[in-house]
Amino acid sequence: MFKREADRAAALINRALEELGYGSRVFEMRPIPFPGVWGTSTTVCYQVANEQLSEELEQVTAGLSKKEAKRIVQARVRERAQAIAEQLASWLSTHGDFARVEAVNGYVNIVYDTGRFANEVLRTVLVTGREFGRGAPRGERVMVEYSQPNTHKAFHIGHLRNVCLGNALSRILRFAGFDVLEANYIGDIGLHVIKCLWCYLRFHQGEEPPREQRGRWLGEIYAEADRRLNYRNDVVELLNEIARDDQVFVQAIDRLLKELWKEHKVGEDIAYLLGQISHGREIKPEAFYDDQTIVKFWPIVGRQLEQELIETRAAAEQEPGARDRLAQLEEWYERWRRLAATLDWWPHVPQWEREVRETFQRWERKDPEFVRLWEETRAWSMEEFLRIYEELDVHFDVWFFESEVEEEGRQIVRELLERGIAEISDGLPVVKIDEKLGLEKETYRTLPILRSDGTTLYSTKDLALTKRKFEQYKVDRAIWVVDVRQTLYLQQIFKVMELWGFEQASKCYHLAYETVMLPSGAMSSRLGNVVLYEDVARQVLKRAREIIEEKNPTLPPAVKESVARQVGLGSLKYGMLSRDNNRVIVFDIEEALSFEGHAAPYIQYAHARACRILEKVDALPEGPYVLEDLTREESDLIEQIALFPDEVQRAADEYKPLVIANYVYELAKRFNEFYRVCPVLQAPEPQRSARLAMVAATRQTLANGLALLGIAAPEVM
Incomplete structure (x- = not known):
């Protein structure tokens, strides 16, 4: 909301500039950097002064030394800027509803009326409710591709980071005003699938685990194949x-x-x-x-x-x-x-390596028996994925499958060769990206787009997939949530699309994230130290039940179970979102289960505390509220609430869910400080009504912020 106020002030300044004969222009508004002061400032007067004095100063400084000329220019401009600032301040004091407007050293400082601004913040939150912070439609369609698990492999905590980032980013972009499509690209074919099915046929044919464990069992078969080979x-x-x-x-x-x-x-x-x-x-x-x-x-x-x-x-x-x-x-x-x-x-x-190559050929020639086995086992993995997505409250608009774009990719390779974008080098179709872009310094290098034997590469299929995004789904920008090791590769894909003539290529973005490691080091299927999502979720939910039982034993059993799920899954998600995506996460079970400090349960508890306060009043008093003499804690809380719409836009513009993760933590912290120092229900009127409105606005803003992260906001804990 600070941006909205700054925009309102800027519009008034331009109106003043027009009426004073200076003409409107584009300029920046910056927050006044003083604690407890809500306002904005601009250097537009210097801009006007420089324009007015440019010719005059050239004549005055002619023949002077550089140092002397600079001194004279700065003094004259500062003097003229201050004069203009005083004119603007006088006009704004008459026409605006600000607490005060000052002309200081050529700057125009505008201080908002505390009561008016605070009331506007609280009124906006309470009237708009779940819509508080939502941006105006941007008129752009965005596709966020994330998760991208491989079938025939286990879903581990490394996958969880991807899912949490992609889902939170999608929610933020949609709330910020974009038309968002959430897409998942399932790796349902490739060498990993061939290895798994080879191992199944060679050592486990005829075996079948219980239905609820089939996806996990396939992951174990793949891990065994990897260890053997x-x-x-x-x-x-x-x-x-x-x-x-x-x-x-x-x-x-x-x-x-x-x-x-x-x-x-x-x-x-x-x-x-x-x-x-x-x-x-x-x-x-x-x-x-x-x-x-x-x-x-x-x-x-x-x-x-x-x-x-x-x-x-x-x-x-x-x-x-x-x-x-x-x-x-x-x-x-x-x-x-x-x-x-x-x-x-x-x-x-x-011998096993030869058998794997032979198994790959069975897929290439679409051996009916092998394809049937592939379809059946793929369905096992998909059942597990869908169950996990449902638990995480993640839902996709578009599903892509790697197996569906192989032939389409081969056709694209032929087109790129015919158009001279690709060429044959050492028997391989490749795109020499740096050469095609006219770059002398090695930057994007050369991208192979098909094997010499005609079998497809990741690039073959990704080019086909990206073309679909642009043509079939009409997206204006596309975002890939993929780990940092694929940075060069995705830049190569984007540049090939650019060479191919797709304007949207300039709005392709790779949201890279670092790996999730254990305290003992990197996870590895062969070393047997991969932590599966379901194992972690089970432990977190068990611990959450224990804590809810300790904190609130009188809750009905069904409510305890519901809150435990909200708190447990919230702690997992927040643990993946509260660190910069460019930093490695060292995943520690004990840390993930912590219910203190920079963690989801701390934020969720602040929401539940606000709910508990509001349960004790029949109805929320109507505004406007008396908010002139705010305490530091009240001022800090309202200021943080007012920041929410601006932080939503910043998180969307920067593709950074961490902005919202940090925001809700800071809001919870300020609310807890407010609660500690400022009595609410026992406060005398009109203070009581104002503070109840602050509690209600905090509750709503916390709920909205947590929802953008895919985290529930429990009413009791």
Whole structure:
């Protein structure tokens, strides 16, 4: 609402400039930067003074030194600006309903009438209700594409960050005045699907878990396939990591090599591997002579790690500095142990890789039996996704599926080749983006858009998908909520669309976000430390029930359950939205379950507290209210409420849900300060009526702000 007041003041200033003979113009209005003062300021008088004096000053300063000329110019302009400011201040004092208007050093400072402005804020909130803060229609259609889970994989907390960001941004844009379409692009085909179905056919054919666990089970099948196919790489990656970072291990291996070589009790294959490690050389899978080498070599590695663990545990009791090394050794030993449990996988990896390629060909030639299996298992994943979206109160207007745009993408590649936008390079259709844009410095590089064998790439399908957005859905701007690692790739897609002639390409935006990690490090399916959304949600809801039981045991059971869901899911969502999307989230279960501080339950409790106060009055007193002599807490609270419409527009313009997450936290904090210092129900009139209006306005604004984040506002807690 401050912007609305500033716009009103600017309109009056332009009217004054016209009547005073200076002519209207475009200029900025800035908030007066003094605590407890509501007002706005402008430097438009300097703008007018500079224009009026430009010719005169050129003559006056002719022949003077640069320093002397600058001094004279500044003095003359400041003097003229102050004179104009005084004229404006006099006019505005007569024609405006401001508390005061001042001309200070060429600035015009306008201070709002506290009572009028505060009443206008409260009246607007209470009259417009759920619509408070909504922007005027912008006349633009926006498509926000988010979530984009892969079928045949588990839905984990990393996916949750994407969903929370995309859904909150969609709600904010719609509230700010845009026509918004929420879209989901399901990765229902690709190498990950082929791997999963290969593993199912090879090792689990005929098995089927309970209906409610089928999506999760498919994710476990995929994780198993990934571990099997990457087994050799995981083995050598661990060996190289230890050899690179642990000199104690290297020295021990060197001693062992000399001893074994001296006694001639070691074969050439083991001696070679030990020698590679002791000389700090990188080991590759082909360094293992035959399939039995791993069987003989792996226990040697384990025994050495185990010995180091024993020695380091003892040292860590006396030397705190040894604890970091102990943690690293424990992590390595756990990886060694896990790999040791499946040593029999080693000889089969090449054959499995061939089988996966053959399975991919079954998809390419649309083998009916394979397609039926794909359709059935895809449906299992989709059931899980839909259940999770329903729980999170997330609903999509448009569904895209990767499998549906493959052929469309191939046709686009042919068109791009025919038009000279793409070309064949080393057997691949590519777009040399920098060259086509005439850029000398490497910026967007070259984008392959189809494999040499005619199979599609992500880019093939994304070009087709983007074309659909622009042509079929008539969007003016498109937003992709995708993790930061895809930044260059999406910039390449946008530039190809620009080269193709789509004007909307200039309004394509990538809302990048960083990963979600565990305190122990990055999540990995192969390492078995992925935290699934359903597991986290179950723990959060359980803890929320316990806390609601502690805080309000007299609530009816059904109400307790409802509030626990609102609080539990709210804490999860807020945890994903209250950090800048460019920062890594280190997800800690205990932190997510905290009901204190910068968290959703703190904000929700402020809303419930406001509800509890208002329950004790029959009806809200009608305004206008007596609001001239506000306390600091009252002033701060009304000021924060008034900011809401402007913050909605800022969050939309910057594509930043964090703006609203921070806003509702600050509003809750100011309300709690107000509640602590300012009695409401016990206050004498007319103070009581005014404060009840403040409580009602706070309740409504908190509810509106939380709704933009997809978070419920409980009436009791």
